[in-house]
Amino acid sequence: MLIEDASLYFEITKNRVAYQGKIQGRPRFSVLLYADCSALCHVIMHLYIHIPFCKQACYYCDFHFSTNMAQKSAMVEAICTEIGLQASYLPSRHLETIYLGGGTPSLLQKHELEQIFETIHRYFTVNPNAEITLEANPDDLSLAQLQAFKQAGINRLSIGVQSFYEPHLQQMHRAHQAHQAESCIKLAQDQGFHNISIDLIYAIPHPDHRVLEADLDKVLALSLPHISAYCLTIEPQTVFGKWHKQGKMPAIDDHFAAEQFDILIKTLCSAGYEQYEISNFAHAQQYSKHNTSYWQQKPYLGIGPSAHSYHGNTRQYNVANNAQYIKAIAQGQVPATVEHLSIADQINEYLLTGLRTQWGCSLRYLEQLGQASFVQRQAPIIARLTQIGHLSINADVMKLTETGKFFADRIASDLFVE
Numbered sequence: 001m002l003i004e005d006a007s008l009y010f011e012i013t014k015n016r017v018a019y020q021g022k023i024q025g026r027p028r029f030s031v032l033l034y035a036d037c038s039a040l041c042h043v044i045m046h047l048y049i050h051i052p053f054c055k056q057a058c059y060y061c062d063f064h065f066s067t068n069m070a071q072k073s074a075m076v077e078a079i080c081t082e083i084g085l086q087a088s089y090l091p092s093r094h095l096e097t098i099y100l101g102g103g104t105p106s107l108l109q110k111h112e113l114e115q116i117f118e119t120i121h122r123y124f125t126v127n128p129n130a131e132i133t134l135e136a137n138p139d140d141l142s143l144a145q146l147q148a149f150k151q152a153g154i155n156r157l158s159i160g161v162q163s164f165y166e167p168h169l170q171q172m173h174r175a176h177q178a179h180q181a182e183s184c185i186k187l188a189q190d191q192g193f194h195n196i197s198i199d200l201i202y203a204i205p206h207p208d209h210r211v212l213e214a215d216l217d218k219v220l221a222l223s224l225p226h227i228s229a230y231c232l233t234i235e236p237q238t239v240f241g242k243w244h245k246q247g248k249m250p251a252i253d254d255h256f257a258a259e260q261f262d263i264l265i266k267t268l269c270s271a272g273y274e275q276y277e278i279s280n281f282a283h284a285q286q287y288s289k290h291n292t293s294y295w296q297q298k299p300y301l302g303i304g305p306s307a308h309s310y311h312g313n314t315r316q317y318n319v320a321n322n323a324q325y326i327k328a329i330a331q332g333q334v335p336a337t338v339e340h341l342s343i344a345d346q347i348n349e350y351l352l353t354g355l356r357t358q359w360g361c362s363l364r365y366l367e368q369l370g371q372a373s374f375v376q377r378q379a380p381i382i383a384r385l386t387q388i389g390h391l392s393i394n395a396d397v398m399k400l401t402e403t404g405k406f407f408a409d410r411i412a413s414d415l416f417v418e
């Protein structure tokens with residue numbers, strides 16, 4: 001019964017198990033002492049580290065980063081300190097995935113990577129088969145850098161290709177050139193990196209679909225196990241956002257974006273890729289284990305400025321400011337805002353992320369979360385969405401149909417509870 005109750009959270013160390021949460025609606029907390037809990041220590045956990053530096057600002061990007069590298073060493077030091085400060089955040093210290101994202105983690109030098117991984121190993125045990133991903137930009141992937149990544153234990157690369165078409169790279173103010181995107185992937189493969197994902201951006205304004213089709217031909221020729229493809233969006237706090245506000249850049253054409261999404265799905269799926277999440281395609285089930293943990297509501301710890309952590313009924317956000325982050329950490333404080341998630345928040349998050357995946361949402365889990373009948377309450381909306389062919393229900397599983405994938409976020413919000 002304990003494991004099935006979705007509102008219980010465990011802290012498991014070598015000789016004790018503590019749990020807190022609710023059993024049949026009542027708050028409970030307990031500590032049980034055991035001589036040896038090592039078997040339980042193998043509960044799967046996930047660690048994210050945000051490296052907030054980039055060579056230059058891409059015109060579409062609203063992630064947290066700085067182009068001023070002066071604080072890079074101090075930042076690595078602060079990240080290592082935060083790992084120690086937050087080591088008890090997760091229910092266990094056994095890591096199944098580690099993800100270095102950003103920003104641009106491929107800007108880290110060998111000794112900086114070593115410093116981070118030494119610290120991780122000091123506070124956590126890492127599964128020998130753990131998925132350890134590093135986000136990289138093509139212009140950073142030299143032979144020496146790839147060898148340093150390998151030595152640090154990185155076994156998966158997520159490369160920010162975005163496009164193989166030079167004018168589009170320039171338009172987006174990417175730091176790399178088209179030829180580097182292709183050559184760095186081949187170099188990484190030669191160095192034994194077989195678990196490679198690339199990011200692509202589609203719906204970049206163009207008179208026709210030939211650029212996307214040529215990009216996809218290149219992708220297929222590279223035999224990559226994983227592709228993440230995102231629709232270009234115009235975010236307010238970006239150069240594109242500013243141009244759009246000034247009338248210098250039109251909005252993204254929804255019809256053009258939908259056509260490109262359709263081409264993307266058809267091309268990749270007919271080449272044997274599975275669209276296991278709206279924006280993610282995997283060959284031979286080589287899913288991103290780390291990102292899948294987010295979509296399946298698994299607890300994770302995020303380290304670094306702007307990083308998020310999630311632990312069942314709370315989420316916390318570190319300050320998105322490098323100087324403030326370094327200062328607070330030096331004083332032994334984690335500069336995080338904690339948000340308590342209501343039952344409605346938990347249900348809505350599960351709908352938003354779960355419906356985007358091929359596994360959909362479990363109706364039983366939604367009922368457990370809500371302690372009331374989700375299906376009964378949302379029956380008219382579910383009926384409408386299934387009738388128009390956007391949603392399907394099979395036994396316990398509610399999923400988007402192929403047509404529904406084009407309206408994923410709107411469908412999830414239609415099903416939101418208050």
Ligand code: SF4
Pocket residue numbers: 053054055056057058061062063065102103104137160
């Ligand atoms: S897209 Fe990546 S490389 Fe470009 S600014 Fe954003 S985080 Fe940096």
